Amino acid sequence: MESLKKQVGYASVNYIKDGMTVGLGTGSTAYYMVEKLGQEIKKGNLNITAVTTSKKTAEQAESLGIPLKDLNEVDWIDVTIDGADEIDPQFQGIKGGGGAHLIEKIVASYSNQVIWIVDESKMVNQLGDFPLPLEVIPFGHQKLEKILQEKGYHPETRLTKEGQLFTTDNDNFIIDLHLKNITDPHALAQELSQLPGIVEHGLFLDMVDIVLVGRNGQVETLKAP
Numbered sequence: 001m002e003s004l005k006k007q008v009g010y011a012s013v014n015y016i017k018d019g020m021t022v023g024l025g026t027g028s029t030a031y032y033m034v035e036k037l038g039q040e041i042k043k044g045n046l047n048i049t050a051v052t053t054s055k056k057t058a059e060q061a062e063s064l065g066i067p068l069k070d071l072n073e074v075d076w077i078d079v080t081i082d083g084a085d086e087i088d089p090q091f092q093g094i095k096g097g098g099g100a101h102l103i104e105k106i107v108a109s110y111s112n113q114v115i116w117i118v119d120e121s122k123m124v125n126q127l128g129d130f131p132l133p134l135e136v137i138p139f140g141h142q143k144l145e146k147i148l149q150e151k152g153y154h155p156e157t158r159l160t161k162e163g164q165l166f167t168t169d170n171d172n173f174i175i176d177l178h179l180k181n182i183t184d185p186h187a188l189a190q191e192l193s194q195l196p197g198i199v200e201h202g203l204f205l206d207m208v209d210i211v212l213v214g215r216n217g218q219v220e221t222l223k224a225p
């Protein structure tokens, strides 16, 4: 799996051209994309500016000498390359396994092109087996969890390995919904967007243009309709 992630992460850098402003995603697959991008910049093959989607990616990019700007400092992003947790046949996705989906969604929404890089395990027939992350405001989060429980969404506030409350880069919490299957992602997205306290849900709908899938040692390119 690790070698598939590396293969797909490295292959995605072919979509980055000289002079572009590039959104850098978060996670173990995006890690390899950033690594390869750093190598190409160091060799003098690429001259780009990047906007990062998390503190972790920013630290990695800085350590590799990738020039960074804040989203407010750029006009638009040419391409954003990011990982995903689940992708269905309609190219709808779940993100936020790493708890970075709020910033990832903002960056993606200001991008001309969005590319997801995944290994084949992320391609599913229906979304929902992967718990759906919600970034929530700490104020009243237990009340929100109760409402989600009453709706039958099986919420679980995310904890760190040490059992502490997981906090995002924005000092919010994550509630994961254990839904098993999501029959109507658009309806669910609308419902979740209307609940006070939820800053952003991890449903990424109609956002991706190209999916690069690592499968059987190859990188498959899928274009969203």
Ligand SMILES: O=C(CO)[C@H](O)[C@H](O)COP(=O)(O)O
Pocket: 025, 026, 027, 028, 029, 030, 082, 083, 084, 085, 094, 095, 096, 097, 098, 099, 100, 101, 104
């Ligand atoms: O959405 C994300 C972080 O918020 C990641 O892109 C997603 O979790 C995939 O990560 P990985 O490539 O490590 O499986």
